[in-house]
Amino acid sequence: MNESSILKAYELAKETYAEIGIDTDAVLETLKKVPISLHCWQGDDVIGFDSKGQGALSGGIQTTGNYPGKARNPQELMQDLDKVMSLIPGTPKMNLHASYAIFDEENGGWVDRDQLEPKHFKKWVDYCKERGLGCDFNPTFFGHPMCDPLTLSSPNEETRKFWVEHGKRCVRISQYLAEELGQPCVMNIWTGDGYKDIPADRMGPRMRYKQSFDEMLSEPFDKTMVYPCAESKVFGIGVESYTVGSAEWCLKYASSRDDCITLMDNGHYHPTEVVSDKISSILTFDQKMALHITRPVRWDSDHVVAYDDETREIFKEIVRCNALDRVFIALDYFDASINRIGAWVTGFRNAEKALLFALLQPYQELKKLQDESRFSELMMRQEELKTYPMGAVWDYYCLKEGVPVREDWFKEVVKYEEEVLSKRG
Numbered sequence: 001m002n003e004s005s006i007l008k009a010y011e012l013a014k015e016t017y018a019e020i021g022i023d024t025d026a027v028l029e030t031l032k033k034v035p036i037s038l039h040c041w042q043g044d045d046v047i048g049f050d051s052k053g054q055g056a057l058s059g060g061i062q063t064t065g066n067y068p069g070k071a072r073n074p075q076e077l078m079q080d081l082d083k084v085m086s087l088i089p090g091t092p093k094m095n096l097h098a099s100y101a102i103f104d105e106e107n108g109g110w111v112d113r114d115q116l117e118p119k120h121f122k123k124w125v126d127y128c129k130e131r132g133l134g135c136d137f138n139p140t141f142f143g144h145p146m147c148d149p150l151t152l153s154s155p156n157e158e159t160r161k162f163w164v165e166h167g168k169r170c171v172r173i174s175q176y177l178a179e180e181l182g183q184p185c186v187m188n189i190w191t192g193d194g195y196k197d198i199p200a201d202r203m204g205p206r207m208r209y210k211q212s213f214d215e216m217l218s219e220p221f222d223k224t225m226v227y228p229c230a231e232s233k234v235f236g237i238g239v240e241s242y243t244v245g246s247a248e249w250c251l252k253y254a255s256s257r258d259d260c261i262t263l264m265d266n267g268h269y270h271p272t273e274v275v276s277d278k279i280s281s282i283l284t285f286d287q288k289m290a291l292h293i294t295r296p297v298r299w300d301s302d303h304v305v306a307y308d309d310e311t312r313e314i315f316k317e318i319v320r321c322n323a324l325d326r327v328f329i330a331l332d333y334f335d336a337s338i339n340r341i342g343a344w345v346t347g348f349r350n351a352e353k354a355l356l357f358a359l360l361q362p363y364q365e366l367k368k369l370q371d372e373s374r375f376s377e378l379m380m381r382q383e384e385l386k387t388y389p390m391g392a393v394w395d396y397y398c399l400k401e402g403v404p405v406r407e408d409w410f411k412e413v414v415k416y417e418e419e420v421l422s423k424r425g
């Protein structure tokens with residue numbers, strides 16, 4: 001990549017944006033500080049380390065494909081994450097699932113999910129500390145023999161208690177992560193609880209779900225550092241007819257208490273519904289909310305994030321609601337059919353690009369046009385803005401942040417595949 005042409009192009013782009021009142025240098029200062037959670041589960045197809053190789057996904061989520069080279073243990077996953085982080089600009093934050101607990105001789109070996117303790121995440125804390133990362137957390141209510149198939153909403157009290165205990169343990173672990181790393185920990189509660197076919201009782205599971213959430217969150221935690229979330233879903237594979245944690249359930253639950261927030265995953269709604277339109281409704285009432293950024297394709301919610309209209313619209317909403325410090329942003333997708341490092345990097349870079357695009361919009365001017373009902377002009381402006389020279393700003397940002405510019409990063413992925421991934425059994 002020719003450095004001087006990148007610098008020249010940036011100077012011109014800077015002038016172009018200055019004409020509409022946008023200071024590109026200031027935009028890049030903001031962009032690089034916004035934390036985006038990098039989900040550890042793209043690296044091994046959501047398997048984790050706690051199932052002794054028996055892990056099969058459940059709860060309506062699936063990975064498809066068997067591209068070689070998935071991470072098989074903590075060392076490999078950490079090595080892969082390091083590779084990913086060398087290829088992305090910005091401020092990644094780690095995002096772990098409880099199933100990624102690390103068991104070894106020092107901490108007493110394997111325990112079940114209702115026995116997890118902070119010590120099982122000490123290695124992750126060390127990993128994050130060495131790299132200056134914060135860490136988010138997720139209890140894992142799937143891929144386990146105690147899914148009957150319900151978890152927190154199970155009519156079987158033994159099952160329900162097991163999962164409540166898991167949730168409580170995860171609150172403690174989230175508190176530990178927040179304290180150790182000095183950054184807030186978003187603890188997201190998602191279960192695949194639901195039924196394939198028409199239920200005879202919709203209310204029972206939802207009442208038990210509430211009881212379980214209440215019990216889990218009775219575990220003490222620092223409300224300024226740990227943010228439990230309820231993530232809703234419309235349906236999953238094999239769970240088509242009824243989801244206990246529906247959109248309405250999760251919204252109402254989060255609004256019923258001051259220590260639980262709404263998490264919206266943009267793959268979890270009907271195909272013509274968009275999360276970009278929901279953000280301002282939540283922020284009208286709530287101080288904080290959380291997002292899973294993904295790409296829904298027909299019935300699937302978990303394709304690699306693209307630089308597409310809806311991703312841009314989501315980031316535009318966050319920026320124009322002035323809510324960069326109110327919305328926790330996380331990625332959530334898993335693709336096993338392509339190089340997993342490439343999938344991770346593509347999605348993260350696209351989220352950064354969408355945020356950059358959002359930061360480069362002259363919102364005050366556009367809002368004024370809307371308020372003055374000058375809709376033809378508003379449409380014209382929004383369309384013209386799409387072909388402003390953002391690419392030059394993006395290239396300069398990558399250069400300045402010391403990560404590969406444009407497609408150069410993929411050479412590193414190919415090299416890593418040859419040298420590391422292809423040697424994995």
Ligand code: RNT
Nearest residue numbers: 041061138190265292332
């Ligand atoms: C599943 C949810 C959930 C999971 C992760 C692994 O549909 O989106 O967030 O993807 O917890």
Ligand code: ZN
Nearest residue numbers: 231265292332
């Ligand atoms: Zn999600």
